[in-house]
Amino acid sequence: MIFLYSKEVEKILLKVQKPGRYTGGEINSVIKDKDKVDLRFAFCFPDTYEIGMSHLGMKILYSQFNSYEHIWCERVFAPWTDMEELMRERNIPLYALESGDPLTEFDFIGFTLQYELSYTNVLNMLSLAGIPLLSKDRTELKNIVVAGGTCVSNPEPLADFIDIFFIGEGEEVDIEVMELYRKCRDKGCTKKEFLRLAAQIKGVYVPALYDVEYNEDGTICRFQPTEGAPARVEKRLIMDMDNVYYPDSFVVPLVEIVHDRAIEEIFRGCIRGCRFCQAGFLNRPVREKSKETILSQCKTLCENTGYDEISLSSLSSSDYSDIVGLLTCLSEWSDDEGVSLSLPSLRVDGFTDDIMSRIKTVRKSGLTFAPEAGTQRLRDAINKNVREDELLKTCHVAFSGGWTNVKLYFMIGLPTETYEDVEGIAKLGQAVVNEFYRCENRAKGRGVNVTVSASSFVPKPHTPFQWEAQNSIETIEKKQKHLKESITTKKITFNYHAAYTSFLEGVFARGDRKLCKVLSKAIERGFHFDGWNDCFDFEAWMDVFKECGIDPKFYASRKREFDEILPWDFLDYGVSKDFLKKECEKAYNSETTPNCREKCSGCGAACYKGGVCVEKR
Amino acid sequence: MLKNVRIWFTKEFECKYISHLDLNRCMLRAVRRAELPIWYTEGFNPHPFVTFPLPISLGISAKRECMDIRIVDDDFEISQIPELMNPLLPRGIQVFDATTPKTDAKFITFAEYEATISVDGMTATELRESVSALCELECVTIKKKSKKGMKDVDVLPYIKAMDFDKSDSENCRLSVILPAGNTKNVALPLVFKAIENHINKEINYDIVKLNMYTEGMEEFE
Ligand code: SF4
Numbered sequence: 050m051i052f053l054y055s056k057e058v059e060k061i062l063l064k065v066q067k068p069g070r071y072t073g074g075e076i077n078s079v080i081k082d083k084d085k086v087d088l089r090f091a092f093c094f095p096d097t098y099e100i101g102m103s104h105l106g107m108k109i110l111y112s113q114f115n116s117y118e119h120i121w122c123e124r125v126f127a128p129w130t131d132m133e134e135l136m137r138e139r140n141i142p143l144y145a146l147e148s149g150d151p152l153t154e155f156d157f158i159g160f161t162l163q164y165e166l167s168y169t170n171v172l173n174m175l176s177l178a179g180i181p182l183l184s185k186d187r188t189e190l191k192n193i194v195v196a197g198g199t200c201v202s203n204p205e206p207l208a209d210f211i212d213i214f215f216i217g218e219g220e221e222v223d224i225e226v227m228e229l230y231r232k233c234r235d236k237g238c239t240k241k242e243f244l245r246l247a248a249q250i251k252g253v254y255v256p257a258l259y260d261v262e263y264n265e266d267g268t269i270c271r272f273q274p275t276e277g278a279p280a281r282v283e284k285r286l287i288m289d290m291d292n293v294y295y296p297d298s299f300v301v302p303l304v305e306i307v308h309d310r311a312i313e314e315i316f317r318g319c320i321r322g323c324r325f326c327q328a329g330f331l332n333r334p335v336r337e338k339s340k341e342t343i344l345s346q347c348k349t350l351c352e353n354t355g356y357d358e359i360s361l362s363s364l365s366s367s368d369y370s371d372i373v374g375l376l377t378c379l380s381e382w383s384d385d386e387g388v389s390l391s392l393p394s395l396r397v398d399g400f401t402d403d404i405m406s407r408i409k410t411v412r413k414s415g416l417t418f419a420p421e422a423g424t425q426r427l428r429d430a431i432n433k434n435v436r437e438d439e440l441l442k443t444c445h446v447a448f449s450g451g452w453t454n455v456k457l458y459f460m461i462g463l464p465t466e467t468y469e470d471v472e473g474i475a476k477l478g479q480a481v482v483n484e485f486y487r488c489e490n491r492a493k494g495r496g497v498n499v500t501v502s503a504s505s506f507v508p509k510p511h512t513p514f515q516w517e518a519q520n521s522i523e524t525i526e527k528k529q530k531h532l533k534e535s536i537t538t539k540k541i542t543f544n545y546h547a548a549y550t551s552f553l554e555g556v557f558a559r560g561d562r563k564l565c566k567v568l569s570k571a572i573e574r575g576f577h578f579d580g581w582n583d584c585f586d587f588e589a590w591m592d593v594f595k596e597c598g599i600d601p602k603f604y605a606s607r608k609r610e611f612d613e614i615l616p617w618d619f620l621d622y623g624v625s626k627d628f629l630k631k632e633c634e635k636a637y638n639s640e641t642t643p644n645c646r647e648k649c650s651g652c653g654a655a656c657y658k659g660g661v662c663v664e665k666r
Numbered sequence: 667m668l669k670n671v672r673i674w675f676t677k678e679f680e681c682k683y684i685s686h687l688d689l690n691r692c693m694l695r696a697v698r699r700a701e702l703p704i705w706y707t708e709g710f711n712p713h714p715f716v717t718f719p720l721p722i723s724l725g726i727s728a729k730r731e732c733m734d735i736r737i738v739d740d741d742f743e744i745s746q747i748p749e750l751m752n753p754l755l756p757r758g759i760q761v762f763d764a765t766t767p768k769t770d771a772k773f774i775t776f777a778e779y780e781a782t783i784s785v786d787g788m789t790a791t792e793l794r795e796s797v798s799a800l801c802e803l804e805c806v807t808i809k810k811k812s813k814k815g816m817k818d819v820d821v822l823p824y825i826k827a828m829d830f831d832k833s834d835s836e837n838c839r840l841s842v843i844l845p846a847g848n849t850k851n852v853a854l855p856l857v858f859k860a861i862e863n864h865i866n867k868e869i870n871y872d873i874v875k876l877n878m879y880t881e882g883m884e885e886f887e
Contacts, residue, residue, distance in 0.1 A: 054680075059870075059872075060870045062683055062725075063725045063855075068683040068724070068725075069680070069683045069684045069685070069688060071683075072679075072680030072683050073680060074679060074680035074681065074756055074757060074758055075756060076754070076755070076756050301695075303680070303681065303684045303688055303692060303756060304684055304685070304688050305687070305688060305691070355695045355696070355698065355699040355754060357698070
């Protein structure tokens with residue numbers, strides 16, 4: 050079979066931008082005989098092809114699912130607005146790229162939730178597929194809608210729509226649930242029976258099996274499991290990173306995507322414990338792959354994909370326990386093969402000229418640092434262990450080596466932030482500029498270019514700041530303006546994000562089930578691609594909230610008490626609530642917490658009995 | 667010694683929807699992975715030397731496309747190129763030959779196409795008749811972007827050149843030879859667009875570029 054998408058699709062492909070993203074047929078995409086498989090999984094990424102195809106989690110699970118002979122996993126992306134319009138006009142249902150079959154033909158429809166502003170895309174994709182949005186309206190044992198990824202750490206805003214959430218890492222639990230489904234189907238179970246059994250699997254959350262009662266003020270008074278579902282849902286995680294499945298090839302896209310290169314994951318988790326960082330808490334503890342595994346996986350991937358660039362992925366690459374040893378052994382291979390290494394997420398401290406020169410991203414785009422806050426006081430409060438003198442020292446080394454571009458990432462709206470902290474951002478930028486002119490070996494005849502980017506802070510579940518009030522849109526805009534005025538040199542380019550999108554992100558990040566009806570209404574209104582400026586309409590969103598009688602500020606702008614029942618409290622990511630409270634109190638006193646390698650702070654994740662928690666210190 | 671090699675390939679199925687830039691990337695990757703002893707340009711940023719004599723537009727399938735490379739190894743047997751490259755290419759792009767170029771790209775003057783066209787709600791015979799009816803007109807013009815702004819092009823001669831012999835009552839199929847190359851180039855979709863404007867209906871088309879010819883209608887080799 051060669052022509053997989055339908056004749057109807059063929060007719061519209063020439064009418065849309067970049068049709069290559071709707072056709073499939075890429076190298077290494079997996080084609081199976083649909084009569085010979087007995088479970089079909091549609092892996093949906095709720096954003097464009099270019100973005101979804103760059104996502105590592107999707108690549109891992111796509112290959113892993115397909116490594117089972119009886120499972121056929123296919124890819125689905127959100128069609129861009131021009132394509133959607135034509136599909137709706139001509140009643141073409143959303144289809145998967147490998148077979149061209151509509152989503153209604155799949156046993157599982159799985160979404161990965163990476164950012165809150167993609168929720169409308171999730172629902173819009175179901176709607177485009179002609180699948181009922183509400184879980185209760187899908188009564189048969191088919192088209193089971195499941196979701197995993199970072200945002201399931203608070204699944205409640207999507208509780209009415211999703212049948213099953215996978216909490217934590219998916220490699221094992223996803224397969225266990227699929228096996229259960231096959232058994233239930235063979236036995237002729239109903240969907241209800243299947244869901245009840247699935248809820249018994251560790252790492253599975255079936256929202257339909259829980260009742261929520263609210264207090265008059267809108268906060269939660271009871272969160273009650275029914276039908277034997279567990280009161281706490283524990284996350285799943287992989288402890289043995291050397292033996293867990295890792296793809297030996299990636300689908301190589303025919304059209305250009307955001308990150309068109311091989312990716313090797315070197316560890317999961319982060320030792321740092323920055324208090325704003327959700328990923329850092331969700332993925333505890335740190336678990337590393339060995340150098341040998343990394344090298345051999347890098348080789349295999351490049352061989353099977355033809356990529357000549359590989360990026361090492363983790364939350365903070367320079368924290369790999371033997372980063373110098375790793376880079377030394379990798380660069381021996383990569384120099385030979387003409388493969389370039391890139392290492393995103395580097396930290397300022399602890400890396401030398403020698404490391405920098407081996408890394409392509411550094412060579413190409415200049416230095417990137419994320420001090421996150423402008424003053425040492427606030428950096429201590431958020432536990433971001435970056436020191437100004439170290440940052441300037443690293444810049445000095447880089448400037449001597451001929452670099453002239455530095456990018457600095459900050460957040461505004463962090464808890465305890467004052468206007469002095471905001472000015473501190475401008476001052477730090479200026480200090481980097483000054484460092485350049487102080488550097489005697491700087492590139493002569495060229496100026497320095499410092500980019501200061503400020504995003505707005507959004508408090509996230511399962512972090513020490515989960516109780517905090519998010520700065521209002523007005524406050525953020527005032528701070529942005531203040532920062533802009535504090536920057537006096539033309540050597541600094543200032544970028545910032547619209548405060549509106551962060552506000553909505555904050556609402557859904559810490560929302561509860563009452564937001565389901567807001568999302569339903571948003572879909573009726575045709576909202577989609579809220580993460581894209583061309584589609585996001587804040588006023589229209591506020592109208593929807595008003596119509597539903599819901600005040601979005603209740604979720605974003607309200608400071609919560611420590612004893613309030615939070616919508617996501619029943620999820621157990623291994624980090625105790627007590628630890629989070631202590632961290633929050635330490636933040637108020639600008640007290641830092643050592644990283645996991647310096648000293649264990651007893652966060653709770655030692656219960657998994659592995660990773661950094663059992664390393665010798 | 668540097669040896670010029672012309673690699674012949676198809677561009678079909680989903681691969682007709684990729685742009686020239688994407689095709690170029692895909693080919694370069696395959697050439698590199700196949701470890702062909704290819705010549706790299708010299709200078710600050712060496713890259714493999716690859717050119718496409720007549721790049722094809724997005725949306726058109728091709729049975730006989732080509733790309734030129736230079737090989738640095740005299741002993742390299744160019745006949746192995748298809749089997750070396752094909753496993754590294756998507757199913758829609760397959761190399762079927764590698765030859766020593768005989769014709770300079772600048773002599774390409776014509777391209778031969780075959781197309782199947784349809785209009786929703788119209789039979790093949792009706793569509794054929796309404797296209798034939800246009801041949802009675804004095805001209806069939808369409809606006810085309812050029813370097814000097816919009817200008818009118820008369821596509822009637824090309825409509826007249828269309829041969830519908832392969833059509834039947836199910837399919838409206840046509841063959842046509844159009845100017846192609848650096849000096850004069852007529853895109854078949856543009857001709858269809860002009861027809862659409864006249865019959866006031868949207869045409870679905872599937873175009874296959876079959877071959878390229880010189881001014882004297884000799885096959886481009
Ligand atoms: S238990 Fe200790 S070592 Fe383990 S993740 Fe928590 S703080 Fe780090």
